[in-house]
Amino acid sequence: MADEEELAAIRRQKMAQMQQQQEAAVSEEQRRQELEELKKNILRQILTAEARERLNTIRMAKPEMAEQLEAQLIALAQSGRIKSKIDDAQFKAILRQIMPKKREISIRRI
DSSP states (O other): OHHHHHHHHHHHHHHHHHHHHHHHHHHHHHHHHHHHHHHHHHHHHHBOHHHHHHHHHHHHHOHHHHHHHHHHHHHHHHHTOOOSOBOHHHHHHHHHHHSOOOOOOOOOOO
16 A cells, blocks of 8 residues: 555656656747747848848758858847848848858869
8 A cells, every 4th residue: 555655656746747847848949939039020120021031041051150140130230230221232241241251272284
């Protein structure tokens, strides 16, 4: 009888622990989604449609670079350094500054 009660108590404790872990995972996912939505709203405010389209294209090719670029744009917007919407030409100029310089390779035949 005592063993059954201990086993039931352990089961209840395990169930409570699993429930807490699940609730924590759900709340973390909600927080991540809220941050993502906030980021999208900020980018909608500071980028034109063409610039957002270019950013999405970059995200497909280089996701880590797109994340870095988004973070920089949001930081600029929050610090007040962006006065108007960034159009596609301005976005291209920012990309040229951020992108690493490509080395030119030339092969000469002798």
